[in-house]
Amino acid sequence: MFKDLFYILVFPGFAFLSLFALAAEFYDRKLYARLQNRVGPPWFQPLADFIKLCAKEDVIPEAANQNIFKVMPVFVLASVVTASFYIPLWNNTALLSFNGDVIVVLYLLTIPTLGFFVGGWYSSSLFARLGSVRTITQLFTYEVPLFMGILASALLADTWSLSELVSFYSQHGWLWLCNFVGFAVCLLALLGKLEKTPFDIPEAETEIVAGSFTEYSGRLLAFLRLSTDIEMIVGSALLAAVFLPFSFNLGPGLGFILFISKVMFIVSLLSLARTVAARLRLDQMITFCWKILTPLALLQVFINLILKAKLIR
Numbered sequence: 001m002f003k004d005l006f007y008i009l010v011f012p013g014f015a016f017l018s019l020f021a022l023a024a025e026f027y028d029r030k031l032y033a034r035l036q037n038r039v040g041p042p043w044f045q046p047l048a049d050f051i052k053l054c055a056k057e058d059v060i061p062e063a064a065n066q067n068i069f070k071v072m073p074v075f076v077l078a079s080v081v082t083a084s085f086y087i088p089l090w091n092n093t094a095l096l097s098f099n100g101d102v103i104v105v106l107y108l109l110t111i112p113t114l115g116f117f118v119g120g121w122y123s124s125s126l127f128a129r130l131g132s133v134r135t136i137t138q139l140f141t142y143e144v145p146l147f148m149g150i151l152a153s154a155l156l157a158d159t160w161s162l163s164e165l166v167s168f169y170s171q172h173g174w175l176w177l178c179n180f181v182g183f184a185v186c187l188l189a190l191l192g193k194l195e196k197t198p199f200d201i202p203e204a205e206t207e208i209v210a211g212s213f214t215e216y217s218g219r220l221l222a223f224l225r226l227s228t229d230i231e232m233i234v235g236s237a238l239l240a241a242v243f244l245p246f247s248f249n250l251g252p253g254l255g256f257i258l259f260i261s262k263v264m265f266i267v268s269l270l271s272l273a274r275t276v277a278a279r280l281r282l283d284q285m286i287t288f289c290w291k292i293l294t295p296l297a298l299l300q301v302f303i304n305l306i307l308k309a310k311l312i313r
Contacts, residue, residue, distance in 0.1 A: 013090055013252075014081055020227035020260075021148065022046040027264060028271050035114025035275040039098070046229070047204050053222035063124040072119035073216070073223035076112045080230045083108035087237045088166050090255035092245075102154050103155035104163065105238060106147055106261035112231055113139045113193065116224075118211030125263040134202040134282060135195070141289035142192035142199070148297035149182035153242045162241055163256035176245055178307055181298035183243040185293050187266070190235045191273055192285065194228065199285055236266040 009011055025046040033040030060066055086101040088094045094101070113135060121290035154160055156175065157168035170175040192199040195211075203211035210216075213224055241264035280288065 001071065001301070007095060008081075012084055012095060017081055017230045017233060018226060021226060021233050022050065024233055024236075024264065024267050025229045028267055031268060031271040032275060035119065035271065037294055038044065049058070050222050052136055053217075055089060055263060056217050056218040057221050058218035059215075059268045061124055065122040065124075068118060068122040069215075070220065072150050073220045073227065075113035077113035077117075077223050077227045077230070079108045079115070080227055080234050082146070083236050084230075084237065085189055087234065087241050089259050090165055090252045092159060092164045092167045092170060097161055099159065099161045099164070100164070101162055101164050102150065102160050105234075108152060109177055109235060109238070110143065110259060111138070111230065118122040118213040119224075121212070121215070123212075123215040125215045127210075128212055128214040130204045131214065134204075135212055135297055137282060138192055138199065138201060138285065139193070141286050142189040142293070145185050145289060145293035145297040146189035146193065148301060149186040150238070152297065152300040152304045153179045155301065158308065162238075166241055166245040175307070176243065179243055181296055181303070183239065185297045186239055186243070187298065188293060189289075191270060192289070196270065198280045200279060201282050201285060204279065227240070232270070233263060234265065236263045236270070239266050240293070295313070 009015060024044075026043055027039065030040040030044070042273055055251050058070075083105050085096045086105050091189055117132045117136040117139075119133070120128040123129075153169075154165055156178070157165045159168065191197075195202050203213075213221060216224055237259070238260070242263045244265075
């Protein structure tokens with residue numbers, strides 16, 4: 001029992017993910033600033049922002065559904081933390097693993113978007129509801145190419161287990177290079193899931209304030225922001241496990257350092273992508289995802305089907 005609580009609350013659970021997420025937020029903001037020739041925030045800024053928000057009062061709109069308004073941040077945070085338990089860290093085996101956990105992780109990473117929509121919608125604010133509608137609309141655009149890109153890799157490995165998928169590509173050297181198209185598709189889809197530029201349409205700062213989070217404040221807003229940071233870590237870890245599966249049998253220490261390096265590499269790519277792109281309109285994002293990303297993801301599926309047929313022979 002105590003061992004399970006340690007896994008959930010300390011490592012690789014809530015405490016570790018929170019610290020790693022805050023560090024990754026600093027790195028993302030700092031790199032983003034330097035790429036734009038700005039100074040960027042000090043190293044303690046994400047932690048200071050979190051503490052400041054936790055010290056403030058939770059203001060709940062009078063017309064809001066208070067129960068749903070309060071429970072959504074906790075619900076979202078729980079889903080992203082749970083998803084991390086199925087992703088391998090320092091070796092090829094995750095803390096929890098079974099055949100089908102790829103689908104479970106993708107499902108758990110869908111819950112935050114639904115939580116943002118429900119929380120914003122029931123806050124009764126016009127701006128929050130508009131942001132929520134945009135959030136749920138985006139969900140139906142990036143999820144298809146993201147799922148297809150991830151599942152194409154699993155199709156070639158002939159498994160729906162992340163741990164077995166990593167083991168397969170670790171044993172078959174060059175095959176993971178064949179998933180480059182899927183990696184590019186999933187990287188862009190992850191930008192949409194995290195609602196970062198050029199897909200920050202639900203917030204669109206100058207248009208609808210803070211999107212679904214407009215009416216949130218205090219600890220509730222702190223948990224929502226922390227959830228998005230953890231979602232970035234878990235999403236990047238998922239891409240690292242699927243598309244950068246090499247571990248080299250380095251042992252727990254060096255293997256964990258390699259895991260951190262791969263996640264931060266993907267965070268760097270996300271920062272670079274949002275630096276060079278301008279915000280899209282919602283119709284432009286829908287067109288981009290359905291006419292470009294989805295066909296590319298489908299191409300990756302066909303490539304992997306052909307490779308799998310040759311491997312069987």
